[in-house]
Amino acid sequence: MPQNNQKSNVVSFSTNLESEKEKSGMDQIRIQGGYALNGDIEISGAKNAALKLACACLLTDEVLTLTNCPNTLRDMRSLYDLLKHIGVEITEDADTAKFHAASIKDKTAPYDLVRKMRASIMVLGPLLARHGKARVSLPGGCAIGTRPVNFHIDGLVAMGAKIELNEGYIEAEAEGGLAGGTYTFPRVSHTGTENLMMAATLANGKTVLKNAAKEPEVVDLADCLRAMGAKIEGDGTDTIIIEGVEKLHGATHSVLPDRIETGTFLIAVGLTGGELRLKKTNLKSLSALIAQLKDAGVDVTEDGEDVVVSRTGENRLKGVDIMTEAYPGFPTDMQAQFMTMLCLAEGAGMVTETIFENRFMHVPELCRMGANITVQGNSAIIRGVDGLKGAEVMATDLRASVALVLAGLAAEGETVVNRIYHLDRGYENLVKKLSNVGAKITRE
Numbered sequence: 131m132p133q134n135n136q137k138s139n140v141v142s143f144s145t146n147l148e149s150e151k152e153k154s155g156m157d158q159i160r161i162q163g164g165y166a167l168n169g170d171i172e173i174s175g176a177k178n179a180a181l182k183l184a185c186a187c188l189l190t191d192e193v194l195t196l197t198n199c200p201n202t203l204r205d206m207r208s209l210y211d212l213l214k215h216i217g218v219e220i221t222e223d224a225d226t227a228k229f230h231a232a233s234i235k236d237k238t239a240p241y242d243l244v245r246k247m248r249a250s251i252m253v254l255g256p257l258l259a260r261h262g263k264a265r266v267s268l269p270g271g272c273a274i275g276t277r278p279v280n281f282h283i284d285g286l287v288a289m290g291a292k293i294e295l296n297e298g299y300i301e302a303e304a305e306g307g308l309a310g311g312t313y314t315f316p317r318v319s320h321t322g323t324e325n326l327m328m329a330a331t332l333a334n335g336k337t338v339l340k341n342a343a344k345e346p347e348v349v350d351l352a353d354c355l356r357a358m359g360a361k362i363e364g365d366g367t368d369t370i371i372i373e374g375v376e377k378l379h380g381a382t383h384s385v386l387p388d389r390i391e392t393g394t395f396l397i398a399v400g401l402t403g404g405e406l407r408l409k410k411t412n413l414k415s416l417s418a419l420i421a422q423l424k425d426a427g428v429d430v431t432e433d434g435e436d437v438v439v440s441r442t443g444e445n446r447l448k449g450v451d452i453m454t455e456a457y458p459g460f461p462t463d464m465q466a467q468f469m470t471m472l473c474l475a476e477g478a479g480m481v482t483e484t485i486f487e488n489r490f491m492h493v494p495e496l497c498r499m500g501a502n503i504t505v506q507g508n509s510a511i512i513r514g515v516d517g518l519k520g521a522e523v524m525a526t527d528l529r530a531s532v533a534l535v536l537a538g539l540a541a542e543g544e545t546v547v548n549r550i551y552h553l554d555r556g557y558e559n560l561v562k563k564l565s566n567v568g569a570k571i572t573r574e
């Protein structure tokens with residue numbers, strides 16, 4: 131089982147359940163399976179980059195403009211609510227958003243806004259760096275694990291912040307600003323790295339982050355911060371060095387393409403057969419996934435600014451083994467989708483999850499559709515079956531939800547996916563994008 135290396139006393143939080151009111155407005159997705167996918171799909175800007183890039187606006191009193199920004203995602207809407215509460219003016223036009231944090235009205239990120247989305251913790255570093263004070267609700271656990279934020283806190287303390295935990299809130303203060311410092315992450319943390327990197331841009335002196343995350347979203351954030359005047363080196367490696375500057379200024383930045391959305395459609399074709407051209411994306415950050423997809427029998431190539439994926443129905447997929455790891459390893463955010471594909475492969479495949487302790491919740495639902503999966507600790511053995519059968523299923527988190535949609539595309543008969551508000555958090559126009567390329571899918 132993955133171990134969380136706890137240092138501060140931020141350990142366990144209650145499960146982040148969404149309110150009954152939100153749940154009652156539940157839509158469903160209905161899918162008639164068995165149709166190959168053929169055509170073009172445009173990939174959106176990456177959720178896990180855009181969320182942090184938008185928080186970077188808190189570091190300057192000038193305007194930050196993001197293009198290729200997935201404004202319609204529910205997670206982006208939740209973040210915009212929080213940023214507006216803090217005092218940021220946001221103007222949007224299609225996939226462009228302008229953020230202006232001229233002044234800060236409220237340095238508190240309240241529980242009601244934070245509980246909707248864990249990435250709200252990303253306002254902590256920037257608020258503290260620019261304003262010397264921040265009060266951010268602890269985000270709580272979620273369906274995929276307890277997900278503590280002790281590294282974010284310990285890292286800010288290493289940079290001179292005074293932090294107390296009171297009544298479920300992180301109360302942070304850095305009178306006279308943050309000082310530079312060195313922090314070694316006990317284990318690689320994607321948002322932890324980004325939060326500290328943003329905070330360090332305005333610190334007095336040099337900050338060194340060791341065992342830092344190397345995800346492409348971290349590099350995209352560093353690119354944007356550099357365009358705002360920050361001095362950062364080493365992003366994309368495990369040591370990031372940030373020389374604090376007095377002030378950051380406005381900039382315009384294009385959000386990088388969503389590698390997880392790209393990977394999800396690659397697997398969709400693996401499951402259904404056909405040929406898709408994925409536009410405005412690339413395979414640069416997907417090598418671990420592509421190697422495994424090719425081994426399983428899916429053809430993937432780059433063509434200019436597009437990616438082309440195909441599989442003919444004649445050859446059956448082959449079972450392969452995967453293990454999730456921090457970047458550049460196999461992404462945990464692709465694990466549920468890949469497992470779904472293995473359900474229909476010839477032979478067996480093994481999936482080992484090393485990032486989150488509870489990320490197999492799609493397994494019982496896939497089994498209800500006829501999959502043969504046995505879970506042992508943090509590994510699952512998937513023995514390929516000849517076909518999946520449509521069923522009514524329920525999703526528990528974002529990537530598990532999309533995995534059930536993929537299963538429905540390949541299953542015989544009708545699949546109804548419930549609780550799809552999870553999908554709205556991270557996939558723009560999923561139903562439209564899929565129905566445009568031949569899927570029989572509707573939202574009700």
Ligand code: EPU
Binds near residue numbers: 134317462463485
């Ligand atoms: N961890 C700690 N303490 C911390 C931070 C992390 O113990 O202070 C542990 C976590 O519990 C986990 C491991 O370290 O076991 C790695 O977690 P990490 O911090 O890297 O995850 P994250 O930053 O919270 C981001 C993405 C996730 C993605 C992971 C891994 C965002 C907003 N979220 O989460 O995305 O799975 O990195 O790549 O960027 C998703 O999009 O569906 C999603 C869950």
